[in-house]
Amino acid sequence: MGRYLGNNMISLGIYETVAEMLAENNIALEDVLEEEVDPGLGNGGLGRLAACFLDSLACLEVPAIGYGIRYEFGIFHQYIRNGWQVEVPDKWLRNGNPWEICRQNESLEIPFGGHTEMYHSDKGHPCTVWVPARRVKAVPYDTPVPGYNNNTVNPLRLWSAMASEDEGFDFDRFNAGDYDGAVESQISSENISKVLYPNDNTPQGRQLRLEQQFFFVSASLQDMIRSHLSKQPSLDNFFDFYTVQLNDTHPRSP
Numbered sequence: 001m002g003r004y005l006g007n008n009m010i011s012l013g014i015y016e017t018v019a020e021m022l023a024e025n026n027i028a029l030e031d032v033l034e035e036e037v038d039p040g041l042g043n044g045g046l047g048r049l050a051a052c053f054l055d056s057l058a059c060l061e062v063p064a065i066g067y068g069i070r071y072e073f074g075i076f077h078q079y080i081r082n083g084w085q086v087e088v089p090d091k092w093l094r095n096g097n098p099w100e101i102c103r104q105n106e107s108l109e110i111p112f113g114g115h116t117e118m119y120h121s122d123k124g125h126p127c128t129v130w131v132p133a134r135r136v137k138a139v140p141y142d143t144p145v146p147g148y149n150n151n152t153v154n155p156l157r158l159w160s161a162m163a164s165e166d167e168g169f170d171f172d173r174f175n176a177g178d179y180d181g182a183v184e185s186q187i188s189s190e191n192i193s194k195v196l197y198p199n200d201n202t203p204q205g206r207q208l209r210l211e212q213q214f215f216f217v218s219a220s221l222q223d224m225i226r227s228h229l230s231k232q233p234s235l236d237n238f239f240d241f242y243t244v245q246l247n248d249t250h251p252r253s254p
Helices: 004-012 015-023 029-034 045-059 171-175 184-193 203-229
Strands: 066-069 074-081 084-090 108-112 115-120 126-131 134-146 153-163
Touching: 004 015, 004 029, 004 134, 015 029, 045 066, 045 134, 045 153, 066 203, 108 203, 134 184, 134 203, 153 184, 153 203, 184 203
Parallel strands: 066 153
Antiparallel strands: 074 084, 108 134, 115 126, 134 153
16 A cells, blocks of 8 residues: 555645645655555555555545455565575554554454254255354454545455454463463464465465455455445345455465
């Protein structure tokens, strides 16, 4: 997405005014803009394309919602130490993010794993139900994306993964001295939104990437359906109100 402050001031038409006001106090606007941290959401071509979509839709006054994952650690920083490339985490959220608003009351639960069970309906028809092994809480954080010189502001909604209320900190295991086991479920859930592009050279890394994709798609679709049903009686006309554009991902070759 890039840094928000400069882009937002341009959209509001106040960039030059703010620059002049700061200059009167011997402050360069460029120095202020440099203090903002880049969002750690990916800086490649696909991420730039998604950001352009959001900017263009807002500028054209088309109502839209951008969805993504709120990665705690984004694109890594690279340094050269003793002649070798070293990668360190990008802690872009270490000082918080003043642009985002947490919508805790709009959180969703994402089911993972488990098994299926067969049963018969009241009319005797065979049915199958999915019984998940665990559930992960998807907490939305909204960031405004304003259009240029208009009154349209579309949200960028990023999902943060947390342990569900009944699968978080295990107080009994903690009191029994199993401190690592007490937070095992919490760590497993929060790993989903921990790192952008986890290394997929291991089975665990490939599983985590798959969990990230499922978490993101499930939460976003659930959110769209919930919003639609709050205004419409059924999903029969869902296609009249929603069009979904899913950016490409990075599949691993077999």
